[in-house]
Structure formats: C-alpha cells, structure tokens
Amino acid sequence: MKLGFRGKIYLGFFSLLLIQGLVIFFWVSHVVKESMLEELKNRGISIGISLSARMVEPILGMDFLRMKVLVDETVQLGDDIFYTFVLDEEENPLIHTFKQGFPVALKTANTVLNNQKGSIQLLDIGGQLIYDYAIPVILNDNRLGTLRLGLFRTRAEKAVNKIIIYVVVTIIVAILIAGFVGTLLLNPVTKSIKKLHESSEQALMGNLDVRTAPLLKRTCWETMQCHQKECPAYKNYHHRCWYLVGTLCPDCVEGEYAKKIDSCQQCEVYKRCSGDEIQTLAESFDVMTLSLKDNLSDLKSAESILNEQKDLLQMILDAIPDFISLQDHEGRYVSVNRAFCEMLDKNKEDIVGRVNDDLFSGNQVEQYNREDKRILETGIPLVKENRVPGPKSPKWMHVVKIPVSKTKDRVKGLVCSGRDITRLKAVQEQLTQAQKMESVGRLAAGVAHEINTPLGIILGYAQLLLEDVEKKGQMYNDVATIVKQTKICSKIVADLLNFSYSSESNIIIFNINDAIEEVLGVVEHTFNLNHVMVKQEYHKAPLLMKGDKGKIKQVFINLLNNAFAAIGKNGNIFVTTGIGKTQKEIKVSISDTGIGIAKENISKIFEPFYTTKSPDQGTGLGLSVTFGIIKEHNGTIEVYSPPLSGNKEEQGTQFVVALPSGLNSV
Amino acid sequence: MKYGWMVLLLFLLFPGCGEDESAIKVDLSIKEQIVIKEELGVITYAYLPQYSHTVSHTRHHSLIQYLRKETGLNIKQIFPDTFDQHMKMVGQKKIDISFSNPFVYIKIAHRYGAKAFARIVEMDGKDSFRGQIICRADNSSIQTLSDCRNKRWIAVDSTSAGGYLFPLGHFIDHGITKMDFKEIAFAPGPGGKQEKVVLSVYTGKYDFGTIREGSLDVVVDRIDINKIRIISISDSYPGWMYAARKNLDKKIVEKLKQAFEKLNFNRKDHREILEAADFIKVISSSDSDFDSVRQLAVKVGISLDE
Numbered sequence: 023m024k025l026g027f028r029g030k031i032y033l034g035f036f037s038l039l040l041i042q043g044l045v046i047f048f049w050v051s052h053v054v055k056e057s058m059l060e061e062l063k064n065r066g067i068s069i070g071i072s073l074s075a076r077m078v079e080p081i082l083g084m085d086f087l088r089m090k091v092l093v094d095e096t097v098q099l100g101d102d103i104f105y106t107f108v109l110d111e112e113e114n115p116l117i118h119t120f121k122q123g124f125p126v127a128l129k130t131a132n133t134v135l136n137n138q139k140g141s142i143q144l145l146d147i148g149g150q151l152i153y154d155y156a157i158p159v160i161l162n163d164n165r166l167g168t169l170r171l172g173l174f175r176t177r178a179e180k181a182v183n184k185i186i187i188y189v190v191v192t193i194i195v196a197i198l199i200a201g202f203v204g205t206l207l208l209n210p211v212t213k214s215i216k217k218l219h220e221s222s223e224q225a226l227m228g229n230l231d232v233r234t235a236p237l238l239k240r241t242c243w244e245t246m247q248c249h250q251k252e253c254p255a256y257k258n259y260h261h262r263c264w265y266l267v268g269t270l271c272p273d274c275v276e277g278e279y280a281k282k283i284d285s286c287q288q289c290e291v292y293k294r295c296s297g298d299e300i301q302t303l304a305e306s307f308d309v310m311t312l313s314l315k316d317n318l319s320d321l322k323s324a325e326s327i328l329n330e331q332k333d334l335l336q337m338i339l340d341a342i343p344d345f346i347s348l349q350d351h352e353g354r355y356v357s358v359n360r361a362f363c364e365m366l367d368k369n370k371e372d373i374v375g376r377v378n379d380d381l382f383s384g385n386q387v388e389q390y391n392r393e394d395k396r397i398l399e400t401g402i403p404l405v406k407e408n409r410v411p412g413p414k415s416p417k418w419m420h421v422v423k424i425p426v427s428k429t430k431d432r433v434k435g436l437v438c439s440g441r442d443i444t445r446l447k448a449v450q451e452q453l454t455q456a457q458k459m460e461s462v463g464r465l466a467a468g469v470a471h472e473i474n475t476p477l478g479i480i481l482g483y484a485q486l487l488l489e490d491v492e493k494k495g496q497m498y499n500d501v502a503t504i505v506k507q508t509k510i511c512s513k514i515v516a517d518l519l520n521f522s523y524s525s526e527s528n529i530i531i532f533n534i535n536d537a538i539e540e541v542l543g544v545v546e547h548t549f550n551l552n553h554v555m556v557k558q559e560y561h562k563a564p565l566l567m568k569g570d571k572g573k574i575k576q577v578f579i580n581l582l583n584n585a586f587a588a589i590g591k592n593g594n595i596f597v598t599t600g601i602g603k604t605q606k607e608i609k610v611s612i613s614d615t616g617i618g619i620a621k622e623n624i625s626k627i628f629e630p631f632y633t634t635k636s637p638d639q640g641t642g643l644g645l646s647v648t649f650g651i652i653k654e655h656n657g658t659i660e661v662y663s664p665p666l667s668g669n670k671e672e673q674g675t676q677f678v679v680a681l682p683s684g685l686n687s688v
Numbered sequence: 689m690k691y692g693w694m695v696l697l698l699f700l701l702f703p704g705c706g707e708d709e710s711a712i713k714v715d716l717s718i719k720e721q722i723v724i725k726e727e728l729g730v731i732t733y734a735y736l737p738q739y740s741h742t743v744s745h746t747r748h749h750s751l752i753q754y755l756r757k758e759t760g761l762n763i764k765q766i767f768p769d770t771f772d773q774h775m776k777m778v779g780q781k782k783i784d785i786s787f788s789n790p791f792v793y794i795k796i797a798h799r800y801g802a803k804a805f806a807r808i809v810e811m812d813g814k815d816s817f818r819g820q821i822i823c824r825a826d827n828s829s830i831q832t833l834s835d836c837r838n839k840r841w842i843a844v845d846s847t848s849a850g851g852y853l854f855p856l857g858h859f860i861d862h863g864i865t866k867m868d869f870k871e872i873a874f875a876p877g878p879g880g881k882q883e884k885v886v887l888s889v890y891t892g893k894y895d896f897g898t899i900r901e902g903s904l905d906v907v908v909d910r911i912d913i914n915k916i917r918i919i920s921i922s923d924s925y926p927g928w929m930y931a932a933r934k935n936l937d938k939k940i941v942e943k944l945k946q947a948f949e950k951l952n953f954n955r956k957d958h959r960e961i962l963e964a965a966d967f968i969k970v971i972s973s974s975d976s977d978f979d980s981v982r983q984l985a986v987k988v989g990i991s992l993d994e
Contacts, residue, residue, distance in 0.1 A: 082741040083767040115722050123719030131714050146711035162746050 027219070028212040035204050036197070043193040051186045058185070062102070062153060062178045066171055067140050069096060069103070070157035074169045077108060077159050081116070081166045089117040096171070104152055104172040111165050128170065132156040136165050144175065151175040214300045218307060230315035233260060235304035242291040246271070264292055265309035279309070344441040348426070351435055353377050353394050365440075367413065386410075393423060398433045401425045407443065418447040455629070462630065470518040477515060481508040517643040527654070531685070532571045533564040534608055535599055541578045542597070545586070552591045556582075559598045565608045568684030573651045580644040581612045581677050588616025588675060602680045613676035619663040627661065657681035731763045731940060736774050736788035736928075738844065738851070739906065740880035741767040748787070750961045758947035761940060771847040778802055778933050785944065786931045789849035789900075790981040793931050797975060798992040801934035804975050805941050806948050808928050808967035810902070815971065819854030819922040820903075822889055823896040825915045830896055833862050833920045839895035840871040842888045844881045849925065849981070850900025851882060856988045858922035870895075883907050890916060902966070925984065926977050930970070945972060 025033060073096050080088035093106040097119045107118030109129065118124045134141035134156035141156040155171040221232040242248065242263040243256050250256055253270040255263035263269050264286035267278050275285040286292050296302060339346055339359035348357040358373050366373065366381055373381060378390045393404055404423040409416055421440040425433045484505045491497045538558070546556055567574075585595045593615040602609040619627060626632050628649040633642035652659050658680045665676030733752055735744040748765055756763045766783065768774040771792060777783040779800035786793075786802060796802040809815045823830045830836060836859070844851025852874075856866070866872060873894065875884035882903040889897040890911050896919060904913050930948070932941045948970035951958045962968055985992060 079741045079767075082745055082765075083769055085769065116724070118722070120719070123721055125714070125716040126718045126720050127714045127716065131712060144709045144711040146713045147716050148713075151711055161742060162749050164745075164749060 027215055028208075031208055031212060032205070035208070036201060039197045039200050039204075043197050047186075047189060047193055050189045051182075054185050054189070055179075055182045058178050058182045059175070062173055062175065063142055063155075066142065066153055066155040066173045067157070069099065070140055070155045070169055070171045073106065073171070074157040074159045077169055078161050078166060081108070081110075081159060082161070086117055093117055093119050102174045102177045104174055105170075106172070107170050108159070109168040109170065111167055113168070116167060128154070128172075132170065134158050134168060136160060136163075145172070151179075211300055214304055218304060221307060221311070225311050225314070230311045230318070232308065232311050234307050235260070235301060238262070238295070240295045242271070242295065245291045245294055261309055261312070262295065262305050264289075265306065344439050346437065346439045347373075348437050349394065349435050351398060351433060353391065353398075355381075356435065394436060397423050397425050397436050401427065401433055408440070412444075417442055418444045466518040470515040473511070474515050474519070477508060477512050481505060481512060484508055514643075517647055527570040528572060529569060530571055531566055531568050532574075534567055534574065534610065534681070535560045535565055537571055537575050538578055538597060538599065538610070541575050541582060545579065545582055549582075549586055549595070552586070552589075554586055554589050554591065554593050554595060556595045556597060559596070561600045565599055565601075566683060566685060567608055567681055569655045569681070570651075573654070574681075577648045577651050577679065578610075578612070580648045581679075584644060584677075585612060585614035585616060585675070588614050588618070590616070606683050606685070608681045608683055610679045610681070611676060612679075613665040613674055615674045618673045618675050619661070621663075624661060624663060628659075652679060652681065655681050655684075727762075727764070729762050731761045731784045732782060733763050733765045733785045734768055734774055734777065734783040734787065735765070736771060736786070736792055737768055738771075738789070738848065738882050738900065740883070743880070743906065747965050749964070751965045754951075754958075754961050755944065755947050758950065759940075759943040761943065771845045775799065775847070778931075781933055781935075784933050784936050784940075786933070787928060788931065789928055790926045790978045791849035791853045791985065792847050793929055794978055794982050794985065795847065795992050796931065797978075802931040803934070803941075804929050804931045804973045804978065805945050806930040806970050807926060807973035807977065808930075808965075809969035809971060810927055811963075811966060811968055813968065814924070815927050816924040817850055817927045818901045818924050819850040819852075819858065820899050820901050821855050821858070821896060821919040821921070822886070822899060822904075822916050823919055824889060824892060825917040827895065827917070830919060833859070834864065836896055836919070837864060837868045838870045840873070841869045842873050842875065842885050842894035842897040844885050844899060845874050848881070848900070850922075851885060851898050851903075853981075853984060853988060853990070854922035854925055855898035857984045858920065860988055861923075883910070886916065887911065925981055928967075929973055929978070 073092060076092055077089065079085070080092065089108060093108065096106045097103050105119050105128075107120070107124065107128070108116045110116050113129060115124050115129065131145055132141055132143035132154040136158055138158065140158075143154045143156070145152045145154050151174070153173045153175050155173070157169040157171070159166045159169055217234050221234040224230075224232050237259045241259070243250075243253075248256065248271070250270045253263075253268075254266045255261070255269045255271075258266070263271065263274075264283060265279055268276075269282075271289070271291075273285065273289060275282040297305070336359070339357075340361075342359060343361055345362035345365050346359045347355055347362050350356050354375060354377050355373050358370060360370075363370050363373060368381070378387050378394070382390060396402070397404055403425065404421070406421050408419045408421050410419055411417075419440045420443045421438065423436050423438045426435045426437055427433055484501055488498065488501045488505055491501055538560075542556055542558070549556055582595065582597075589595070595615075596611070596613045598611040598613075600609050600611075601607065623634075628645050630646040631642035632646075649659060660678045660680075661675060662678070663675040665674050666678075733748070733755075735748050737744060739747075744767060745765065752763050752765050755761070763785070766777075768777050768783070774783065774786065774788065775792060775796050778786050778796045786796060788796070793802065793804060797804070807815060810817055821833065821836065830839065843855070846852060859865070859868075871894075875881035875888070877884070882899050883906060885897040885899050886903060886907045887910075888894045901921065904916060907913065930944070932944075949972065951962060951970055953959050953962055953968045982992075
C-alpha cells in the first residue's frame with residue numbers, strides 16, 4: 023500500500039524517535055554500565071584509600087579492636103561490600119571480616135606495589151564476580167601493610183539492569199509522549215497539505231474555483247477600520263489584500279503582487295494577519311488558481327482568435343490553386359496547403375514534419391535538397407520552371423522558393439510556391455506551332471500563287487489535248503490522268519490559298535441557315551447515294567451574321583465531307599443551328615455517327631496536312647482551312663468524340679462551331 | 689552511501705560491544721585462623737603518645753632506622769595508646785627504650801626502675817622546655833592568668849609535663865590551685881592529645897588549655913593559630929629524655945648512647961633525622977637531671993605512685 027504524506031511523516035517521525043530511542047538506550051545502557059562499573063571501582067578505591075588512612079594508627083598501635091571495628095564498619099557500608107581484610111608488611115592477615123576463617127587464596131589473589139594508588143582485580147568466586155581492591159597502607163614511604171576490599175560486581179550489574187529497565191521504560195514513555203505531541207503538531211500541517219493536494223488535483227482537473235485556505239479571521243478592513251466597499255479586498259474573506267490587484271489602501275503601492283508586496287510587508291495588516299508558512303502557501307495557492315483562471319480565460323480567448331486566424335489562413339492557402347509549402351531551416355516541412363498535398367497525393371499529416379527525402383525520390387531529392395541548401399545559405403530566392411512527373415502525364419510547374427528570415431543574418435526557413443503551367447506550356451507550344459504554320463502558310467501561299475497560273479495553263483492545254491485525242495486510246499487515258507491530277511493539284515493550290523488567307527474576303531450579311539442549305543443542296547445527293555442521311559434542325563428564326571459567306575460555306579462543306587467520310591455508308595449526319603451563349607453568337611453543330619476520332623488524335627486534327635485518309639482522298643488541309651476561316655471570323659470550333667449529346671456508347675464526332683454574328687443581335 | 693548510514697547506525701547502537709574483563713578464579717573454601725606471632729630479639733622503642741601514632745612514627749621513623757643501622761640492633765617502634773599504657777609497658781618490659789617527658793620519666797623511674805641515659809636538646813637549642821597556657825584570641829574574659837579562675841581547663845593528660853604538670857605548677861606559683869577551676873578535663877582518646885587540647889580551645893569547648901611549648905606548630909596546618917592566644921608560659925624544666933627499662937642490657941644502652949651521641953646536626957643525613965624528630969641533639973643524661981621535676985610534682989601534690 024502506498025503511504026500518504028501523513029503516513030510518511032508519521033513513519034519518519036516515529037522511525038526517528040525509535041532510532042533515537044534505540045541509540046539513547048544503547049548509549050545510556052553502555053554509559054550507565056561503564057559508569058556503574060567505574061563508579062564501583064572508584065567507590066572501592068575510595069573506600070579502600072579512606073580505610074587505609076584510618077588503618078595507619080591501629081596498625082602502628084597494633085590495635086586489633088580498632089582494626090576489627092574499622093573493617094566491620096566498612097563491610098556494613100553497603101550490601102555490595104563482600105569482605106575487608108588487612109595484611110601486614112609480610113602479607114600475613116592481621117584482621118578480616120570472614121566469620122568462618124580467612125580464605126587463604128585471597129592473600130595472593132591481588133597485589134599492589136608501594137608506588138601504586140591501588141590495584142583492582144576481578145575475582146570469580148564461583149557464581150559471583152568480585153572486584154578485589156588492594157590498597158597499600160603507607161606511612162612516610164614505609165609500607166605498614168595492605169588493605170584488601172571485595173565488592174560484588176554482580177550486584178552492580180543488577181543495579182545496572184534495573185537502571186536499563188528504567189531507561190527503556192522512560193524512552194518508551196518519551197517516544198509515546200513525543201508521538202502524541204508530534205501528532206498534535208503535525209495534524210494541522212498534514213491537514214493543510216492534504217487540502218492543498220486536493221485543491222491542486224481539482225485545479226489539474228480544471229476546477230480553478232478552489233478554496234484551500236480557511237476563511238479569514240482577521241481582515242484588513244477590520245484592522246484598518248476601512249469602509250471602502252469598492253475595494254476588491256473589502257468583505258473578501260477568501261483572499262488576503264496583499265495578493266489582490268487594485269486595492270485601495272492609501273499606503274499600498276499599485277500593481278500586482280510582485281510590485282506591492284514590499285510595501286505591504288510594512289503594513290500593519292500584513293504584520294497582524296499573515297499566518298505561518300502553510301497558511302501563506304494555501305492563501306497564495308488560492309490566489310494563484312484565481313490568477314490562473316483569469317489568465318486561462320484570456321489564453322482561451324486568444325487561442326480562439328488564433329485558431330480562427332489560422333483556419334482563415336489555411337483556408338486561403340488551400341483555396342489558392344498554386345501549391346505552397348513552408349520548410350524550416352533544416353528543410354523539414356512545417357506547413358503545406360491542399361494543392362501541395364494533392365500534388366504529392368498525400369495527406370497533410372503525412373507531409374508535415376517530413377523532409378524531401380521522405381516525400382520525393384531519385385534525382386528530385388538531390389535537386390531539391392541542393393536548391394534548398396543554397397537558398398538557406400545564400401538567402402537568394404529561386405525562380406524556375408520545373409517538369410515533374412504527374413499521375414497521368416508529366417506536368418510543368420512554375421516554382422518560386424523564397425527564404426524566410428528570422429533575423430537579418432539568419433534564415434529561418436523557406437517558402438515554396440508552385441503553379442501548374444502545363445496548359446500554359448501547351449498553349450505556348452500551340453502558339454509556336456501556329457506561328458510556324460503561319461510561316462508555312464505564307465510560304466505555301468506564295469508557292470501556290472506562283473504554281474496556280476502554270477497549273478491553269480497545264481490544265482487548259484491538257485483539256486484541249488483531251489478533246490483532240492481519240493477517247494478510246496491510250497493517249498486519251500494518259501491525258502485524262504494528267505487532267506485529273508492537275509485538277510487535284512489545283513485543288514491543293516486552292517486549299518493552300520484559302521489556308522493562307524490569301525484569298526480575298528467578300529463580307530456580307532447572310533442567313534447561316536441558307537448557307538448550310540446551299541451546301542447541303544450540293545452534297546446531299548452524293549450522301550444519299552451512300553445511305554447517309556442528313557437531318558437538319560435549324561433555328562426557327564434566320565441566323566444572320568456578317569462574314570464571308572463563301573468561306574463559311576467552305577467550312578460547312580469541309581465538316582460535312584469529314585462527317586460523310588467518317589460514316590462511309592449507312593449513317594446519319596445531324597446539323598443543328600441556334601443561338602450561342604449570347605445573343606450575338608451563332609452556334610452550329612454538325613455531328614455524325616461515324617467511326618469517331620481517337621483521343622490521342624483529337625489534338626492533331628487541326629494541324630495542316632494531318633489526315634487519316636489515303637493521299638488520293640484528302641490533302642489534310644480541310645480542318646486547317648476550316649480552323650483558319652473560323653478564326654478569321656473570330657469564332658471557335660470544338661470537337662467532341664463521341665458527341666456531347668449522344669450516348670457514351672454511341673460512336674461519332676460532333677463539331678460545334680460558334681461564330682459571332684458581327685451584328686448587334688442575331 | 690546507504691551502507692554508510694547503516695554502519696553509522698551500528699556504531700551508534702553498539703558502542704560498547706567488546707571483550708569483558710577477565711576474572712581470576714578463587715576458591716574461598718580453604719580457610720585458616722589468624723595467629724599473630726611475636727618477633728624475638730626485638731628492642732622495642734616507644735615515643736610517649738603525646739601526639740598521634742602517625743606523628744610519632746613520622747618523627748622517629750628515620751631515627752629508628754638510623755639506630756638500627758648504627759647499633760645493629762633489631763629496634764622496632766611500638767605505639768602505646770596512652771601515657772599510662774606507655775608507663776605500664778615499660779614496667780611490663782614491653783618497651784625497652786622509652787622516649788618520654790621528664791614527668792613520666794620520674795614516674796617510671798620511681799615505679800619500674802627505668803634509668804635515664806640521654807636527653808634531647810630542642811630545636812631552639814635548649815635542653816629544657818616549658819608549658820603554655822592558651823585561650824581563644826577573642827576570649828575577652830581571660831586576659832591574665834588569674835582570669836583562669838572558675839574557667840574550664842583542658843589539659844593534655846594527667847601525666848603530661850608540658851601539657852599539665854608545668855602549667856599546674858605555674859598556676860600554684862601564682863596562687864591558683866586546682867580547686868579554683870570550674871573544670872579540669874584531659875584530652876580524650878589515644879594519641880594526638882596536644883592537638884586535641886588546641887582544637888578544644890579553638891572550637892570554644894573549653895575556656896583555656898595547657899600544651900607543651902611548640903605544639904601550636906604541629907597544628908599550624910589544621911587551624912589558624914592566630915586565633916589562639918598564649919596567656920602565660922610556665923618555668924622551664926628538663927626536656928624529653930631517653931630511659932632504658934629496668935635490667936636492659938647495659939651494652940645495648942651503651943650502643944644506643946654512642947649512636948645518639950654521634951648524631952651531628954651539621955651532617956646532612958643526620959640533620960634530616962634530627963629535624964624529623966624535632967630536636968637538634970641528643971646528649972648524655974642521668975637520673976639526677978630530673979630532680980627539679982620531682983620537686984615540682986611534690987609542689988603540685990602529685991604522687992608518683994598514682
């Protein structure tokens with residue numbers, strides 16, 4: 023069982039008393055025994071010397087009566103004196119106290135020299151121990167004889183034992199009395215400490231409304247006859263005035279305890295009312311808990327605000343699409359936002375506290391560590407575009423690493439922010455490509471312009487030649503092939519001229535439904551022959567726009583031809599017109615039920631000369647020309663495969679063309 | 689550290705543990721009766737016990753050693769308790785050589801035939817001595833000798849010369865008889881009688897006392913002698929003497945006489961002996977030297993047979 027404070031105090035107290043008692047007992051018994059034996063020896067010597075002096079005269083006078091009286095009187099001095107006898111200078115007994123004759127053995131049992139004060143010899147007479155004292159009887163350096171005295175040591179020991187018993191009883195009584203008195207003294211102390219313990223436990227459990235110290239008996243307002251009711255100490259029976267802030271005592275220094283206590287210690291109230299250390303401890307503990315309660319309240323409020331701010335900051339950071347991270351001076355991640363977590367595909371908890379080695383792999387770790395180290399050492403920010411592997415495809419990131427300084431000389435950490443610029447890069451690439459294609463277009467337009475005239479001449483002469491040759495001959499077939507191929511070249515040249523915008527625009531206002539209808543009138547027959555049906559759904563009202571009607575028709579021809587080519591035979595083409603997102607925009611959708619476009623090819627379909635058809639079926643310039651015309655009209659074209667509106671299982675492609683009307687409204 | 693405390697505790701608890709004293713085994717069952725054997729061929733020497741045996745021994749021990757050596761005799765000092773015993777022992781031949789005052793001598797000479805053969809010369813160079821009558825210094829009722837009438841008198845012994853006989857003769861010479869005193873007492877007990885007289889006067893038990901001249905010096909260590917006043921001093925009489933008992937071998941007496949005469953105060957070893965004995969010289973003497981004392985005895989009415 024674990025001892026409490028009181029138990030330990032009592033155990034220690036009684037242990038000390040017991041040890042002290044034992045020590046005293048052993049010391050006292052030892053000292054008493056030694057003292058008694060020493061006393062016994064001294065007593066024997068004293069008696070012997072005294073008797074020796076008194077024995078001089080009788081020995082000189084050979085007065086046996088006086089000698090007998092003296093030795094008998096000596097034996098009667100105490101029960102512990104066993105015998106006394108006198109030897110003459112020849113060591114023959116002169117007188118003794120033995121009633122049944124003189125024991126011969128005693129004569130030589132103990133001897134003493136002339137120059138000795140006396141001699142003590144312990145004799146064992148069978149069951150009893152006797153101290154035998156031999157005292158020389160000397161007069162003027164003349165040895166008259168020897169006085170011998172026998173004292174019972176056993177009786178002295180009995181007396182010692184008796185004293186020891188008294189000592190033991192006394193010590194036990196003293197321990198009990200000390201224990202009783204100690205208990206009386208310790209009780210208030212242990213009670214107070216127990217109360218303190220309970221209060222501290224209450225405080226630890228969150229209850230700071232503790233009352234450890236008893237209610238004040240002497241109060242400051244009574245001592246000072248004060249009636250200032252607004253004073254916080256007035257009628258406050260729980261706290262001493264010197265612990266309270268804002269007391270109104272005229273002699274009191276304003277402020278908290280640390281400031282005012284020196285002046286308070288000079289005050290009459292302090293001198294009269296301050297208690298002992300335990301009471302002071304209890305009172306100060308109460309005040310401490312009270313102060314703690316106030317501070318805790320302030321702290322909670324501050325914590326709440328701080329948490330709010332933290333949440334807000336985190337919310338802002340998480341809302342930013344760029345990834346942001348904060349590393350300490352050791353490169354350990356301290357804080358990250360959601361984008362960063364998503365980039366690494368990890369939880370925030372799995373990132374915070376880690377370093378680059380834990381989060382990245384391979385060359386990235388070396389690179390990032392090298393960069394971080396340089397920034398932390400030099401304090402120079404880093405700006406870079408970084409290509410990183412993504413979950414599906416590599417990504418381009420624009421990364422900025424900025425050192426965060428704690429002091430002027432020391433870098434505390436670094437903030438890293440990064441933005442996904444993959445799309446921007448793609449656009450940049452497209453722009454580059456477009457610029458490249460524009461250059462190619464201009465070149466092609468120049469070439470086409472120069473080639474167009476000779477081609478016309480070749481075609482003209484070939485057609486004239488064809489009229490001149492016999493139709494069934496080989497020549498005719500050859501010339502026909504020349505005409506056919508020249509026409510293909512002319513078509514290519516015409517397309518090139520269109521693609522390079524070199525052809526002149528004829529801007530008019532026209533109904534786009536009419537333009538589509540005119541195109542369908544040309545191609546529908548051919549489509550029907552291959553069981554490809556065209557289904558129109560025009561906007562009810564005319565969709566007027568300002569633009570080059572011929573070029574717009576070319577767009578629809580290209581799109582319808584592509585749809586037909588994708589279907590081949592037996593399919594449908596849906597043509598829908600309508601208003602776009604705004605009233606100033608016309609939207610035309612052409613979708614088919616053809617084979618569709620592979621995903622990987624969708625991004626390439628608008629590139630010039632890109633085609634899936636055989637060389638004799640297409641030039642690869644149709645959609646490029648279409649893209650160029652729509653772009654010329656400030657419109658957009660989008661492609662969906664499969665179509666947006668259709669079933670996912672449905673095959674086909676949908677082109678959605680959005681064209682600004684160029685008018686106030688359609 | 690923990691063991692250190694335990695060792696300290698053991699030291700505190702068992703401070704006196706050790707070997708006990710060894711005891712000699714003694715058998716008390718074998719016993720004998722005491723028989724005092726008389727030593728043969730011993731010349732006994734006794735100093736009249738005017739002082740305690742211790743003083744007697746102290747004074748004459750060295751002298752006896754000297755005599756033993758000088759004469760070759762087995763001389764042994766014995767200590768009678770009283771003057772009477774001393775005198776009787778001379779008569780019983782238990783004392784061969786008696787050193788006594790002249791008053792005792794005239795008695796033992798008269799009663800037992802003792803013969804004087806030497807007498808001493810006191811430290812002051814006189815071969816005679818006197819008695820002193822003393823009282824307390826603050827006793828205003830005794831200023832002169834006649835003031836001693838009706839007073840209590842403590843004397844040394846009825847046989848004391850300086851302590852009784854000489855002062856009594858002195859009183860008679862001044863017209864004061866034994867009947868004039870309220871009380872005449874003698875110092876009790878054996879030995880030390882001179883001192884007892886001084887102490888009795890000093891304590892006020894008696895109004896005045898009589899002592900041998902020089903006795904105050906004996907008690908100088910015990911009392912303040914300034915508180916004792918000497919009222920009067922008696923006439924001078926022959927001093928202490930040596931007498932041989934009747935029929936003691938004359939050769940022995942002669943040897944002793946020669947040995948005494950050899951004592952020379954100027955010799956260091958002899959001086960120590962003589963100073964201890966409180967005289968400076970021993971001179972030859974004869975019985976007739978003490979006639980004046982015999983006349984004094986007659987004068988004071990003391991019979992030598994008493």
